[in-house]
Amino acid sequence: MAAKDVILEYVKNEYLEDGDDREVTFDTPLISGGIVDSFSMVSLKVFLETKYNVSIPDAKATPEAFDSVNNIIALLKDMGVE
Amino acid sequence: MPTKPSNMKTYEEEVKTFSWDIAKKELEYKDGDVINIGWYCSDRICKKGNADKLALIWENAKCEEKRYTFNDIRLISNTIANYLKNLGVKDGERVCLFMDKIPELYIGFLGVLKLGAIAQPLFSAFGSESLLTRLEDATTTAIMTQKKHLPKVRNILDKMPYLKYIIVVDDDGSKPLREREYALNIEKEKMIEDFEIFPTKAESRSVLHYTSGTTGKPKGAQHVHYSLISQYISSKYVLDLKDDDVYWCTADPGWVTGTSYGIIGPWSNGVTQVVTEIGFTADNWYRFAEKQKVSVWYSAPTAIRSLMKEGTAVAKKYDLSALRHLASVGEPLNAEAVIWSQEAFGMMFHDTFWQTETGSIMVSNYPGMKIKPGSMGKPFPGINATVVDLRTFLPIEKRGIVGMIAIEPGWPSMIRTYWNNEETYKSKFKNGWYLCGDRGSIDEDGYFWFVGRDDDVINTAGHLVGPFEIESALLEHPAVAESAVVGKPDPVNMEVVKAFIALKPGNDPNKMLELEIMNFVRKKLSALAMPQEIEFVDSLPKTRSGKIMRRLLRAKEWGEEIGDTSTLENDM
Numbered sequence: 001m002a003a004k005d006v007i008l009e010y011v012k013n014e015y016l017e018d019g020d021d022r023e024v025t026f027d028t029p030l031i032s033g034g035i036v037d038s039f040s041m042v043s044l045k046v047f048l049e050t051k052y053n054v055s056i057p058d059a060k061a062t063p064e065a066f067d068s069v070n071n072i073i074a075l076l077k078d079m080g081v082e
Numbered sequence: 083m084p085t086k087p088s089n090m091k092t093y094e095e096e097v098k099t100f101s102w103d104i105a106k107k108e109l110e111y112k113d114g115d116v117i118n119i120g121w122y123c124s125d126r127i128c129k130k131g132n133a134d135k136l137a138l139i140w141e142n143a144k145c146e147e148k149r150y151t152f153n154d155i156r157l158i159s160n161t162i163a164n165y166l167k168n169l170g171v172k173d174g175e176r177v178c179l180f181m182d183k184i185p186e187l188y189i190g191f192l193g194v195l196k197l198g199a200i201a202q203p204l205f206s207a208f209g210s211e212s213l214l215t216r217l218e219d220a221t222t223t224a225i226m227t228q229k230k231h232l233p234k235v236r237n238i239l240d241k242m243p244y245l246k247y248i249i250v251v252d253d254d255g256s257k258p259l260r261e262r263e264y265a266l267n268i269e270k271e272k273m274i275e276d277f278e279i280f281p282t283k284a285e286s287r288s289v290l291h292y293t294s295g296t297t298g299k300p301k302g303a304q305h306v307h308y309s310l311i312s313q314y315i316s317s318k319y320v321l322d323l324k325d326d327d328v329y330w331c332t333a334d335p336g337w338v339t340g341t342s343y344g345i346i347g348p349w350s351n352g353v354t355q356v357v358t359e360i361g362f363t364a365d366n367w368y369r370f371a372e373k374q375k376v377s378v379w380y381s382a383p384t385a386i387r388s389l390m391k392e393g394t395a396v397a398k399k400y401d402l403s404a405l406r407h408l409a410s411v412g413e414p415l416n417a418e419a420v421i422w423s424q425e426a427f428g429m430m431f432h433d434t435f436w437q438t439e440t441g442s443i444m445v446s447n448y449p450g451m452k453i454k455p456g457s458m459g460k461p462f463p464g465i466n467a468t469v470v471d472l473r474t475f476l477p478i479e480k481r482g483i484v485g486m487i488a489i490e491p492g493w494p495s496m497i498r499t500y501w502n503n504e505e506t507y508k509s510k511f512k513n514g515w516y517l518c519g520d521r522g523s524i525d526e527d528g529y530f531w532f533v534g535r536d537d538d539v540i541n542t543a544g545h546l547v548g549p550f551e552i553e554s555a556l557l558e559h560p561a562v563a564e565s566a567v568v569g570k571p572d573p574v575n576m577e578v579v580k581a582f583i584a585l586k587p588g589n590d591p592n593k594m595l596e597l598e599i600m601n602f603v604r605k606k607l608s609a610l611a612m613p614q615e616i617e618f619v620d621s622l623p624k625t626r627s628g629k630i631m632r633r634l635l636r637a638k639e640w641g642e643e644i645g646d647t648s649t650l651e652n653d654m
Contacts, residue, residue: 037609
């Protein structure tokens with residue numbers, strides 16, 4: 001599975017409640033859309049670091065960088081993850 | 083345009099002449115009268131001729147707006163009260179409001195109070211276990227919630243026989259509701275013009291807010307309708323709310339700021355408030371403040387520091403010229419953030435200090451009063467605050483000496499008890515003072531300075547989190563043998579939750595397990611309670627009697643002296 005599919009799946013499974021039927025796409029705002037809050041962002045960061053074996057510096061782990069799956073993919077690319 | 087004078091005279095003058103009677107007179111309330119917060123925040127404003135004035139401008143995460151006048155909130159709160167009454171909810175029963183920041187939360191709060199029931203707002207990010215703990219303690223009769231949060235209620239329903247009514251405010255009929263579940267759609271309900279508001283008196287119970295302590299389960303701080311007196315006048319004096327203001331309180335009504343100053347304060351003053359559901363980013367917030375022409379902004383240090391991180395240039399991109407007063411609450415506001423706000427907005431944030439138990443602002447910086455950046459300010463007029471010696475509980479006369487911040491009981495919004503826990507309530511008072519649990523000092527000019535908590539409670543982004551509740555949840559994870567949870571310093575959130583964990587044999591520490599444990603706590607309790615960092619250890623420092631010594635771990639995190647370790651069983 002491509003990284004963006006893996007991340008989208010993870011977000012849906014981990015951060016949406018069972019009964020939450022909101023549609024989440026690659027462009028859906030995660031932080032500003034209230035799906036992932038600033039505290040939960042830390043667990044998303046740990047997931048990305050573990051899954052893709054990278055260390056994301058705090059300066060790059062901004063709400064904007066995590067605000068959609070596409071933004072996360074751009075961040076990972078920037079860090080050398082293909 | 084000339085600036086209007088502040089509502090408060092000079093601080094010194096106000097201290098000399100202040101009496102709570104000023105608020106009572108303005109609210110046309112006399113001792114012994116009926117006093118119902120729901121009525122004061124809606125019907126009274128309409129009676130004063132402001133029925134068509136906007137009470138709430140609400141924006142969802144997609145920036146779609148809904149607008150409600152004071153007459154709308156009067157009618158909707160009547161309708162909700164009537165709906166609850168027809169279901170069978172009675173005065174004095176607890177009605178939990180478990181919703182995101184949607185209009186039904188704000189207006190439903192008034193509806194519950196109009197019925198004479200006790201409003202029990204809970205943060206909607208709480209997981210099932212956090213919810214259960216609080217509903218169980220309060221033996222809550224009804225819960226108002228949204229479809230998206232319904233599974234968290236259903237998960238624990240069999241443990242809550244006392245919960246008779248689950249009211250879903252956004253049910254669209256797409257999935258059948260189950261036993262005990264009821265749909266309420268305020269846009270489809272017939273509005274109730276006249277509802278016989280329950281004749282609550284000053285000491286009638288109004289709001290039950292749960293707050294965390296070091297040990298034991300969270301405690302329900304019980305407030306009464308008379309709290310209105312403090313909340314009304316402090317909103318007017320500290321937040322300087324005026325008739326033509328557009329006020330933005332960023333707090334969630336799941337916490338006390340969100341009710342005292344996110345509902346009661348502005349609406350009892352007849353002020354228009356704005357609310358957004360959108361998540362935090364600097365651009366999102368500035369855009370909202372610009373669009374709504376926010377004039378008074380009450381926020382939290384964590385948000386302010388996050389804005390600061392983004393830099394002044396981002397703030398300057400937006401037209402924030404309507405802003406005229408800024409205030410902050412939740413944790414101490416550091417001097418750098420106060421100074422930065424002057425650069426970014428041309429005015430300083432005014433720090434305010436108070437707690438769930440105090441119900442309203444106790445110590446604050448006031449419009450027109452000189453701000454000493456980093457200071458909590460001075461006691462609200464009518465409040466006698468001091469710092470007391472940690473052993474004798476006598477006020478410390480000498481300036482600059484650290485003691486426990488203490489307040490003389492008797493202000494209108496003071497907690498009346500902890501639900502089911504009178505003993506702990508009583509333990510908060512020593513030598514005639516209410517002890518805040520915070521350490522601080524007073525300088526030569528009478529300004530208060532915050533030093534830190536006097537217990538193990540973690541203040542993360544302005545929310546108090548109890549280590550015991552998190553440790554208990556951690557122990558339920560199959561890999562965890564024992565744990566200790568402490569606050570770790572954090573440049574944005576002041577503190578974040580850090581867990582020290584010893585694993586059961588057969589489990590190896592690794593990143594995947596760390597993530598699994600984080601998510602385990604997040605789902606069980608809330609994201610706030612989720613450890614932001616986990617350190618796996620072989621064992622935890624304990625006393626000879628086997629009690630985990632959190633303070634040693636905390637001291638290590640804060641780089642402090644670890645103090646007396648004579649009771650330590652093992653080396654760290």
